[in-house]
Amino acid sequence: MNNEVAAGNTASTLGHLALGLTLLAFGLGGTGVIDNVAAADAAGLATWVGGVTLFLVGLLALRAGDKGEGTAYAALGAFWFTWGTGVGGTGSADAAGLFLLLWALLALTLTMASSGSGLFGQGVYGLLFVALLLLGVGALVDNGGLGKAGGWVAAVAGLVAWYGATAAVAGWPTSLRRAASAPAAG
Numbered sequence: 710m711n712n713e714v715a716a717g718n719t720a721s722t723l724g725h726l727a728l729g730l731t732l733l734a735f736g737l738g739g740t741g742v743i744d745n746v747a748a749a750d751a752a753g754l755a756t757w758v759g760g761v762t763l764f765l766v767g768l769l770a771l772r773a774g775d776k777g778e779g780t781a782y783a784a785l786g787a788f789w790f791t792w793g794t795g796v797g798g799t800g801s802a803d804a805a806g807l808f809l810l811l812w813a814l815l816a817l818t819l820t821m822a823s824s825g826s827g828l829f830g831q832g833v834y835g836l837l838f839v840a841l842l843l844l845g846v847g848a849l850v851d852n853g854g855l856g857k858a859g860g861w862v863a864a865v866a867g868l869v870a871w872y873g874a875t876a877a878v879a880g881w882p883t884s885l886r887r888a889a890s891a892p893a894a895g
Contacts, residue, residue, distance in 0.1 A: 721770070732863050732864070732867030792812075833866050
């Protein structure tokens with residue numbers, strides 16, 4: 710295997726796609742908007758797509774020399790694998806809240822570390838931070854409203870990540886450009 714092969718954009722696109730789909734499923738389950746579907750129903754997707762896939766993409770990015778995305782995807786893979794395999798366990802709501810708050814710190818770190826990467830980098834991580842913060846606090850204070858709000862924020866983060874990945878593959882725009890202003894009439 711050639712060690713000089715870069716993972717670059719391919720790893721980034723696959724990572725955003727895996728993160729987007731996982732966040733979307735997790736978030737929609739957390740909102741309660743679909744009857745008989747809860748966040749815990751996303752455990753399989755979170756384990757394999759969010760956990761294993763993101764972790765492997767992180768390793769590929771690290772191998773290609775991309776410390777930022779490599780760290781982000783490997784850490785997020787660990788989060789989703791841990792959440793997916795532990796959901797529905799015997800832990801208390803307080804333990805779940807603490808778990809989510811600790812991982813919110815990771816999302817905050819990723820948000821700050823991705824400054825300058827625009828909406829599809831910093832935006833996704835920022836929304837993930839807000840979602841985990843709301844979900845964690847909601848679990849600690851037993852407030853379902855905060856949990857639903859966190860679910861909606863996670864779903865929006867998932868849509869943003871999904872769009873970023875899809876735009877990269879399809880060649881769609883990923884930034885808003887200002888229209889050129891017409892010269893003033895003399």
